[in-house]
Amino acid sequence: MSYRDASELAHRLGQRAEAVCRHYLFNGCRAGGYWLVGDVRNTPGRSLYVRLKDSPKGRSGKWTDAATGEHGDLLDVIRESCGLVDFKQVADEARRFLRVAPAAPMPSTASRSSAARGSPEAARRLFGMSGPIAGTIVQSYLQCERGIMDLRETGNLRFHPRCYHRPERHGRVEVWPAMIAAVTDLQGKVTGVHRTWLDPRRLDKAPLDTPRRAMGELLGNAVRFGIGGEVMAAGEGIETVLSLKQVLPGMPMLAALSAAHLAAILFPATLQRLYILQDNDPAGEWACSSMVERARAAGIEAIVISPQLGDFNEDLCHLGIDAVRNRTRMQIGSKDIARFMAQA
Template sequence: MSGIAHDLSRRLADRAEAVCRHYLSNGRRVGRYWLVGDIRNTPGRSLFVRLQASPKGPAGKWTDAATGEHGDLLDIIRGSLGLTDFADVAAEARTFLNLPHPELDPTSPRRRVIPAPSGHVEAARRLFAMSGPIVGTIAETYLGRRGITLLHGTGNLRFHPRCYYKPDGGPTETWPAMIAAVTDLTGRITGVHRTWLAPDGTDKAPVDTPRKAMGDLLGSTVRIGVPDSVMAAGEGIETMLSLRQVLPDMAIAPALSAAHLAAILFPPALRRLYIVHDKDPAGDSARDTLLERANAEGIEAIPLSPALGDFNEDLQRLGIHALRTGVRVQLAPEDVARFLSLTP
């Protein structure tokens, strides 16, 4: 382990429980350990993190009893956020620990960092690494005003307080933004989606194009939850998070546009796909294309249609009870019992 990694790992170990509560929020403390399903923050009890130093080893060390994998808290950050480059893991660790980033120190000999080209995958990864959790931010306020309050397992959604926005023909501006990681089937970040927000979180920012994506997007999605044999895929982030208000344990995959929805890649274990489409010609076309692709691969595909334009409109205008009723009649019977929330 390098000196930088060793120092960060040691500092994280001093705050092991806080790290676990932050990055492994689907787990819980049991005695001197934090238990969770795996390094990707899946609910369960297979992975255990030592919270205090003991004769068995230092704090912060973890083992996954199901796979035999083990590591330290830097690995937890890497796995829970889907990071691949150590620079991104280290940047995230420094953000959590509230430490300065060496590349931002004008006296540091390492300051000369070659910036990634605009729109490049590396630029997307850097932006995501520099962002923080959305809990307690105006991104949470923005989603709450749209009726979206269930945010468990949304590690691929983050917040940046001053995200660059370049209008056509004008100077670069900065606005708060909700940042969504776009990942491939392995969890590797291939791009990000930015939703610029008004400073009070009441709405999107008053700019010409408040939503933009960058990176390699084709086939990838914003993955929320870990898909097994069943998942739902759709266009917008808010649309899919609205559906999750009544299907809180179903994995969802916002593809960000109708064209990208039609081209998503299927997880190997997928057996049933719910296709969430907006009520417009582009949404209908994406639904039909995805139905054909899924059926050709032996995956049962079931469209989920909103009563109005999309499921967020249903949630805001009709209410959660009407949304739940409308979704229930479209689900496979076994998925009603497995996924549908019966509470408000």
């Protein structure tokens, strides 16, 4: 990416400076024409200030940390608050945010028009109110409970500290922290979200009858990790897909969230080879068979890869990453091993 492209991204983020701060620096608050927070990594405090509007003193989106003297723009905020490394990841996350962020500062809850429960608009609002997963229970859940240590390309996962859980029938509405996953279409537009409510004491799913739920327009869409190209992998669950991504970090992947939705995902026009992650149960076998037929009818090479246990996260947790790597190596093409597989 050229300097001009980066400058344009920073300028567009600056036009939505307050929305950026509310999303990535949610531990801070607005004070006059500035957003105050502890530092660029979203630590609570008031030493870092972000300019929210253009003024003779500077452009909107520029920030300075009075404690350290550091300064920068909102691309730096995204990089540090999300724990990203290379600039391509930062740029991809900035573009994703700009597609779903409000054009103006978010109004108060009282002045906002309501969105129908379960609608794509309600899903987009929930995702917009959620923050990065770095340093939260979501990161702890994925790494400690699920063995998913490498969290690159997980910009579509977010953390909400107080997400409502409504019972299926009668009962009390409860509030739990949650992992919020954006469901997107082929153009990257958020069409829905998937919620996983978490128990902060056990770092596992919350003790609810239905600790996972999705809402919005799901059919054909998915939770995406990486930008799809000519080769990609698709599976059912978020944790299942991220488990395989531990050994194939460079391969774009998507989680369809269920066997039925896996069978119905839409294929990118650029796709030439699709790896299908099979769950070892009847629903998983049916979904893979349907996917193979659809892919081949579209002229796409389809290859089913299967775990040793029930799914790839079970393999990762119970057999270890070396077992997942070795089993995957036996099932994918040699060119894709060289291109995508992380070396031990």
